[in-house]
Amino acid sequence: MKILSAEQVREVDKYTIENEPIPSIDLMERAAHAFTDWLISHFSPKSKVAVICGTGNNGGDGLAVARMLLGKKYQVDTFAVKRSNEASADFKINEKRLNEIKPVREVTTEKGIPLLEEFDVIIDGLFGSGLSREVQGLHADVVEMINKSRKTVVSIDIPSGLFTDHHTFPGAVVEADYTLTFQVPKLAFFFPENAQYVGEWYVVDIGLSAEAIDQQRSHYYMLTSEMISKLLKPRKKFAHKGDHGRALIMSGSYGKMGAAVLCARAALRTGIGLLTMYIPTCGYDIIQSTVPEAMAIPDEGDHFLTSYTDLENYDAVGVGPGIGKEQETVYSLMQSIQTYKKPMVIDADGLNIISEHGEMLEILPKNTIITPHPKEFERLVGKWSDDFEKLALQKDFARKHDIIVVLKGAHTSVALPSGDIFFNSTGNPGMASGGSGDVLTGMITSLLGQGYIPEEAAKIGVFMHGLAADLAAEVIGEIGMVATDITDFIPEAYQQFK
Ligand SMILES: NC(=O)C1=CN([C@@H]2O[C@H](COP(=O)(O)OP(=O)(O)OC[C@H]3O[C@@H](n4cnc5c(N)ncnc54)[C@H](OP(=O)(O)O)[C@@H]3O)[C@@H](O)[C@H]2O)[C@H](O)CC1
Numbered sequence: 310m311k312i313l314s315a316e317q318v319r320e321v322d323k324y325t326i327e328n329e330p331i332p333s334i335d336l337m338e339r340a341a342h343a344f345t346d347w348l349i350s351h352f353s354p355k356s357k358v359a360v361i362c363g364t365g366n367n368g369g370d371g372l373a374v375a376r377m378l379l380g381k382k383y384q385v386d387t388f389a390v391k392r393s394n395e396a397s398a399d400f401k402i403n404e405k406r407l408n409e410i411k412p413v414r415e416v417t418t419e420k421g422i423p424l425l426e427e428f429d430v431i432i433d434g435l436f437g438s439g440l441s442r443e444v445q446g447l448h449a450d451v452v453e454m455i456n457k458s459r460k461t462v463v464s465i466d467i468p469s470g471l472f473t474d475h476h477t478f479p480g481a482v483v484e485a486d487y488t489l490t491f492q493v494p495k496l497a498f499f500f501p502e503n504a505q506y507v508g509e510w511y512v513v514d515i516g517l518s519a520e521a522i523d524q525q526r527s528h529y530y531m532l533t534s535e536m537i538s539k540l541l542k543p544r545k546k547f548a549h550k551g552d553h554g555r556a557l558i559m560s561g562s563y564g565k566m567g568a569a570v571l572c573a574r575a576a577l578r579t580g581i582g583l584l585t586m587y588i589p590t591c592g593y594d595i596i597q598s599t600v601p602e603a604m605a606i607p608d609e610g611d612h613f614l615t616s617y618t619d620l621e622n623y624d625a626v627g628v629g630p631g632i633g634k635e636q637e638t639v640y641s642l643m644q645s646i647q648t649y650k651k652p653m654v655i656d657a658d659g660l661n662i663i664s665e666h667g668e669m670l671e672i673l674p675k676n677t678i679i680t681p682h683p684k685e686f687e688r689l690v691g692k693w694s695d696d697f698e699k700l701a702l703q704k705d706f707a708r709k710h711d712i713i714v715v716l717k718g719a720h721t722s723v724a725l726p727s728g729d730i731f732f733n734s735t736g737n738p739g740m741a742s743g744g745s746g747d748v749l750t751g752m753i754t755s756l757l758g759q760g761y762i763p764e765e766a767a768k769i770g771v772f773m774h775g776l777a778a779d780l781a782a783e784v785i786g787e788i789g790m791v792a793t794d795i796t797d798f799i800p801e802a803y804q805q806f807k
């Protein structure tokens with residue numbers, strides 16, 4: 310699913326109005342209906358609802374929503390924050406329509422700001438995609454009242470005060486519990502720095518022209534199950550283990566063999582035909598007894614990797630989880646990068662080593678997939694001041710080194726050398742514990758070994774990893790979830806695509 314900027318949404322909006330064709334007031338009605346439908350399925354008609362409107366089209370949506378909720382017998386009070394008589398044409402039409410049913414209360418001074426304590430739900434229609442500057446004065450006071458109210462806040466399209474296409478400095482921004490955004494996701498929603506404003510967010514379809522969306526050029530996408538299902542290859546009836554690839558994973562050190570075990574199990578659960586684990590001697594018995602499906606080649610080093618093995622016969626090589634940063638391990642990594650000519654998967658200490666030995670970046674096989682978490686990424690590229698800058702760094706790094714950068718986080722993002730970025734839509738906070746990254750490395754290596762091209766392996770791996778965790782959370786919740794649970798639910802994640 311494409312992610313579009315505010316400007317692009319305006320163009321798609323215009324195209325839809327002209328070509329469907331549909332009068333803009335009817336398009337607003339459609340948006341308001343989609344929003345109201347969600348609302349009535351989540352809040353009972355006993356809820357007391359305050360709708361807070363600006364005087365642009367976001368406010369117009371708010372007025373239409375208020376009218377629709379009144380029609381469904383909700384108790385609704387509507388407030389329009391006005392600093393002048395200027396308002397959009399569709400706002401004015403909806404104001405007239407609503408006034409005929411229940412008058413809109415005007416807020417023109419600070420004193421006129423309503424007490425929100427008496428309401429259960431607050432609908433935020435102050436500003437949407439037309440926000441052009443920081444929110445100040447009366448509007449800022451209203452935002453502060455909304456945030457102080459501690460009531461359930463649902464934002465229309467975008468939390469008021471949040472810029473979707475560049476960094477928003479802390480200030481007057483609505484902190485929504487839910488944001489229902491129209492037609493396409495907005496870039497700012499994917500960043501940790503905006504989580505407190507956006508809350509849980511959903512995309513609602515308001516029937517904007519699919520053709521117009523197709524025509525918009527965007528580097529940003531959200532991974533959806535539709536996209537993943539198109540990538541997955543079914544298994545052939547007469548397939549044998551040799552058809553599903555051979556992968557080798559270099560992983561583990563003394564005290565960190567768990568990383569290797571998790572990685573191995575995840576690779577197997579993701580469907581690799583034959584898996585070999587290259588591990589230090591101390592990990593030999595551990596791997597052989599905990600992952601009997603995998604073969605094991607012990608390195609000469611007892612506690613950590615010191616060398617490498619013949620990599621040529623493997624369809625995919627993953628390296629990094631739990632390997633540590635000993636000098637001999639640096640050599641081991643360097644040698645494998647130099648000898649293996651196909652794309653690799655590099656994670657964790659593999660990346661920490663690379664950040665201390667920049668020369669390795671220059672020799673990474675093209676389309677190698679690296680999977681840093683933010684701290685590892687910082688070691689590679691330096692600090693950033695906000696999440697938009699982080700995204701730019703990720704994009705540049707992928708382009709410059711011709712690699713795929715999978716930056717882990719609440720919406721893990723996959724940056725391709727082409728400049729395209731795919732944000733994940735699966736996953737939950739239960740994954741924020743030791744070992745989930747090792748699982749991802751195993752999964753992506755497995756997919757690469759099965760013949761998926763690196764871009765596909767990264768996208769499928771990231772999506773399935775989050776989906777497995779979501780399925781695990783449904784059964785055991787988020788708090789007690791551990792990395793092994795994610796691995797155990799990988800088969801169920803695949804079942805969703807049967
Ligand atoms: N295609 C769709 O998705 C549809 C979206 N709809 C809804 O429309 C809004 C966008 O409406 P728009 O009128 O363009 O913009 P806003 O409602 O956000 O507000 C614009 C007005 O607010 C003024 N403004 C902007 N920033 C500030 C500020 N910081 N303080 C005070 N006033 C501000 C702005 O003034 P300018 O000086 O910048 O011109 C405008 O007067 C979208 O989000 C959806 O909710 C449609 O209803 C359906 C189709």
Ligand SMILES: [K+]
Pocket residue numbers: 367433434435436437464465466467468469
């Ligand atoms: K809003």
